[in-house]
Each structure stands twice: as C-alpha cells, then as structure tokens.
Amino acid sequence: MELKKIKHQTIVNEGDIENIWHIIEYLTEKVQKLQNEITDLKKRN
Numbered sequence: 001m002e003l004k005k006i007k008h009q010t011i012v013n014e015g016d017i018e019n020i021w022h023i024i025e026y027l028t029e030k031v032q033k034l035q036n037e038i039t040d041l042k043k044r045n
Contacts, residue, residue: 009016
C-alpha cells in the first residue's frame, strides 16, 4: 500500500486504515529510538 494511492480515494477500506496504523506505529517507534539516542548523546556531552 502506498499513501499516494489512497490519498486521492474517496472511499478508504479497513485494510488501508490498518496499514496506515502499522506505518504510524513503526514511525512512532523510530522517533522514540531517535529521541533516546539524542538524550544519550546530550548526557555524554
């Protein structure tokens, strides 16, 4: 699924919503990991 494909659809099915939810969860985990790395770097300096 590509976000570009569903961006222009009027009707979004449940599968699309589930895929978007997984993308959001993945990105949230990545952001948290980066925030932790930034915090660790600040503590070192």
